Amino acid sequence: MGATTESPRQRYRAQVQEEIKQHAWEQIATAGASALSLNAIAKQMGMSGPALYRYFANRDELITALIRDAYQSLADAIRSAAAGGADLRGLAQAMRAWALEDPQRYLLIYGTPVPGYQAPDDTRQLTNDVMTKLLEAAGGAGLGALPASPLGEHLAASDAGWATAYSAEPERLHRAVVFWTRLHGVLSLELAGHFSGMGFDPARVYAAEVEAVAGH
Amino acid sequence: MGATTESPRQRYRAQVQEEIKQHAWEQIATAGASALSLNAIAKQMGMSGPALYRYFANRDELITALIRDAYQSLADAIRSAAAGGADLRGLAQAMRAWALEDPQRYLLIYGTPVPGYQAPDDTRQLTNDVMTKLLEAAGGAGLGALPASPLGEHLAASDAGWATAYSAEPERLHRAVVFWTRLHGVLSLELAGHFSGMGFDPARVYAAEVEAVAGH
DNA sequence: TCGCATCGGTGATAGCCTCTAACTGTCGCC
DNA sequence: GGCGACAGTTAGAGGCTATCACCGATGCGA
Structure with missing residues (x-):
């Protein structure tokens, strides 16, 4: 390069x-x-x-470098899945696999933040990469329409500078956001061990949420 | 007392x-x-x-005491909301208010865990309190049926020892789990600041998820 | 009421950590 | 070949957790 x-x-x-x-x-x-x-x-x-x-220079700088690498690694995983022709379901499985591969790596990005910490600018770029892939897949074929809702209208009206390329298709934005939050919900609880001893399989809960968004 | x-x-x-x-x-x-x-x-x-x-005796013991108190406080918030006649929507708002009141308190329970840490037994009891309130509300009036799904069957088949009282109503279990994971998804991303700069209102995303589960 | 065990508090200390400062040796570019 | 930049060293300040040995007060039972 x-x-x-x-x-x-x-x-x-x-x-x-x-x-x-x-x-x-x-x-x-x-x-x-x-x-x-x-x-x-x-x-x-x-x-x-x-x-x-x-x-x-100090501990923070090392951790920041690790966070950067974690974002990069996630972006790569998503990108390569998308390049392999994965749809929303595929991306979801890629995300889960990536998270389970090293839970603390996922939690370094999405876990408890230090109150004062500000992520460096270039991680914003990497987040955008991930969201863009999500947005692309969120407009894939075979997806039913999302029911109209106040959130849909709100997202359509919000100035999503990070998603200008898709601002004309608020439906995608809607689906991508829901996709992200629901998957993170299951994943983070699983990684934090909050499902342990509850007698059900986190993978099934995850799969169900994927289906709920990726529809049939 | x-x-x-x-x-x-x-x-x-x-x-x-x-x-x-x-x-x-x-x-x-x-x-x-x-x-x-x-x-x-x-x-x-x-x-x-x-x-x-x-x-x-040591740092861990203090933190454990704080975690216990946090669970207790959440359980109290949920219980008092339920006692006030709150339905699923009401519980959701109570949870969000409680979380925003002190984000780090929420994250102490649901954020990044220390890999070796084992929560003390009595917090399991408090978790059960919370889940029980959720389960009660998840069977409230005016809720449409959840679509049949593999997850529903899985939950019905799983031996949910923590929810034996409702094992005859897997529908509730299903709704409670989905409620929990989706709300946590939005809430934890919001508290960690991952929505900042995205141009939409976390409260609306949260509300949309509440409606998606609490139905109309 | 008195005695004493128990409990709360102290300073000293060991051993970990981050991070700075001053110094030395070495590598590689001109 | 020489010099400057760079990697590494030891020493040390200051913070932390945690233990130890030692006091002094407190409150309970006799």
Whole structure:
């Protein structure tokens, strides 16, 4: 991808940064994001604590990089599913698979936010990528019309700057939003373990919500 | 409430514990649960760090107490709404109001869990209280039938030990589960700020989901 | 009423963490 | 070949959780 020829130093730097993030993901997967320790990562990599600060100015910057990667990974998963011709159902399954692959990665994006935290601008772009794929699929063939509702009118009237390409088709917007919120509802409760011990299969609840939106 | 007459010491102890939790909630509301510091609370209360450990054995125990209180508070909100004759719509509004009142309190229950954490047994009881109220309201008058679906059959077949009282009415179970997941979907995305900058009103999305389940 | 066990509070301390500062060695570009 | 930029080091400040040993007050039973 048109990278202006990298110096060996830049190369090395990028490699180490990647390795740091690798270790960070392992920590997060086993103990959650709040337990992430730069110090521990440094030790694992055989170097002393402060060395890490050459690569990430502070803990927040590392976490932000991880969030960025998580968004990127989700966007990729969605994009490749869409490229493979997946419809709304397909995207839903791709999202679920991606989430179950590493629950803490999903929760890093959609879980509890730190009150002050502001996501960097480029993650907005990645969110838009995901929403755009959703919007495209939300206009797919074989979808029945959504019942008219106040929400439909509200969405039609709202200035969805992020979805201007589809502002002429509020129906899509409506379906995409409902799709997103319902799937997230099931997924996040499942990942947080709130279904455990309730005796039913989260996959079936998820499938039912997919059908409710993707219609027949 | 039939408390076996309290000694002055127990009385004082309970008061201090309450005050600690009060400060803890303030910290959580402004900086999130992960930033909660026993040390800081002690200082705020004018005593030295280790003193707090007389009241809560460790950080986890304090957080567990807060989670318990959060469940209790939610259960109370739901119960009092139900006692006031609220139907499904009413419960939904009560839940949303309760969540918006203190987003981090909602997220303490339904947000990102620490991978190893096991909720204490009595919170299961409180969850059941909430679900029971939902189940009661899910059988209210004026509700159209849910379309038959694989999920309906699955729920009917699953041994929902937590809902034995309604095992003969799987329709209620179905509606309650869908109610819960859809509302949580909208609410958690709103609280996490994922709707910000999208140009529509979360309250309308929420209302639309309520109508979709509570029917007309 | 008195004695003493229990309880709440203290400072000291160990061990973790983030992050800064000053210093050293090394790599690679001109 | 030399120099500048960069990666790494140790030392250390300051914060945190948590434990320990030690006091002083409190309130209960005898």
